Amino acid sequence: MATFRPIPVPDEASQSYWEGATRNALVLPRCSGCAQFHFPPLLHCPHCGSGELDSVEVNGAGTVYSFTTLNTPPGPAFIDLVPLTVGVIELDVQPMLLITANMFAGKSTKIQIGAHAEIFFTTIAEDVSIPQIQVGEV
Numbered sequence: 001m002a003t004f005r006p007i008p009v010p011d012e013a014s015q016s017y018w019e020g021a022t023r024n025a026l027v028l029p030r031c032s033g034c035a036q037f038h039f040p041p042l043l044h045c046p047h048c049g050s051g052e053l054d055s056v057e058v059n060g061a062g063t064v065y066s067f068t069t070l071n072t073p074p075g076p077a078f079i080d081l082v083p084l085t086v087g088v089i090e091l092d093v094q095p096m097l098l099i100t101a102n103m104f105a106g107k108s109t110k111i112q113i114g115a116h117a118e119i120f121f122t123t124i125a126e127d128v129s130i131p132q133i134q135v136g137e138v
């Protein structure tokens with residue numbers, strides 16, 4: 001039996017985010033009222049409740065906030081990916097703006113909290129790209 005990785009399904013709140021991902025751009029909602037970004041995308045600002053949101057392309061650079069390594073796959077579609085490090089990056093664009101994704105260490109790099117990291121995107125299906133986190137140099 002073939003197993004397939006789950007594919008994200010964009011909704012009204014996340015459509016701009018996933019569209020940006022297909023062109024390797026990190027696009028996040030920013031509130032017109034309080035100017036704060038948030039993630040994951042929501043229809044209303046979690047900081048002030050405003051529904052006036054813009055989609056803004058941001059720099060995907062930041063620092064490692066947390067990480068863990070999975071040795072047991074979270075589902076059959078992930079068997080070939082373990083051991084897999086899943087990490088959280090705090091983006092430089094705003095304090096405590098966190099994104100969780102698969103995390104990879106560059107050559108001669110050890111993943112550690114506070115290390116420089118960047119978001120990049122990997123295409124997993126036609127017109128579907130997902131965020132990944134690169135720590136250190138490729």
Ligand SMILES: [Zn+2]
Nearest residue numbers: 031034045048
């Ligand atoms: Zn707001």
